[in-house]
Amino acid sequence: MTSLLLALALTAAPDAGVTPAPFTWDVPGLLEVVPVGQKMERSGLPLKMYLAHSSWELDRLLLHYTARFAEAGYFIPARMGRLPGLKLPRLVALDDTHMISFLVYGWPEKDGTTTLVLGAADLGHRKPASANGLPVFPGASSVTTFDVELATALSFRAEATEAEVIDFYRSVLPSGGWVEREPGTFIRAERAVRVLAKKQGRSLSVVLLEQHDDGPVERPAATR
Numbered sequence: 001m002t003s004l005l006l007a008l009a010l011t012a013a014p015d016a017g018v019t020p021a022p023f024t025w026d027v028p029g030l031l032e033v034v035p036v037g038q039k040m041e042r043s044g045l046p047l048k049m050y051l052a053h054s055s056w057e058l059d060r061l062l063l064h065y066t067a068r069f070a071e072a073g074y075f076i077p078a079r080m081g082r083l084p085g086l087k088l089p090r091l092v093a094l095d096d097t098h099m100i101s102f103l104v105y106g107w108p109e110k111d112g113t114t115t116l117v118l119g120a121a122d123l124g125h126r127k128p129a130s131a132n133g134l135p136v137f138p139g140a141s142s143v144t145t146f147d148v149e150l151a152t153a154l155s156f157r158a159e160a161t162e163a164e165v166i167d168f169y170r171s172v173l174p175s176g177g178w179v180e181r182e183p184g185t186f187i188r189a190e191r192a193v194r195v196l197a198k199k200q201g202r203s204l205s206v207v208l209l210e211q212h213d214d215g216p217v218e219r220p221a222a223t224r
Contacts, residue, residue: 029055
């Protein structure tokens with residue numbers, strides 16, 4: 001098959017006052033890449049998906065993208081499991097600044113190469129929905145809810161500190177049966193709500209992730 005040499009670029013979120021280079025897939029050992037459909041949507045979410053063929057082994061590729069996402073500062077769940085019904089390993093990451101969800105999965109071919117599916121969902125351009133029962137911080141703005149591969153999420157901006165936001169949820173979530181396991185993480189039955197916050201200028205960008213509880217999450221240490 002003929003290599004198409006397509007650019008796989010998605011704009012990633014900068015820290016305040018910083019202009020980063022665009023996030024690119026840059027598939028190692030690339031043999032071929034093709035786009036999957038045009039103007040794709042799922043549940044109102046704009047999607048970009050690509051099918052890539054690489055000379056690298058699957059495990060090596062997943063480790064590569066785990067390192068790339070961690071270096072970019074994206075949220076990566078500690079345990080992701082496999083794709084429902086397919087039993088394929090997957091990697092999921094969330095750019096919680098620009099609200100872009102990334103998905104990587106693949107399978108080995110008989111000749112030792114790997115086929116990869118690379119996807120990105122533009123969460124910021126989905127029509128806002130209800131808060132799905134999660135309380136919204138008082139005075140919050142830009143409130144949006146959405147479904148991603150790893151969770152149902154509620155996002156908003158607040159003129160508050162991270163400690164103030166966590167204190168609010170610490171005071172209201174127990175009435176719904178949620179118990180705080182560690183700071184900012186609340187569990188109920190086999191579900192967990194995690195409060196993720198990042199300072200952006202004068203406001204705080206907050207994402208609440210409700211997902212299956214796989215135990216305490218350890219975020220990757222920043223690479224220096």
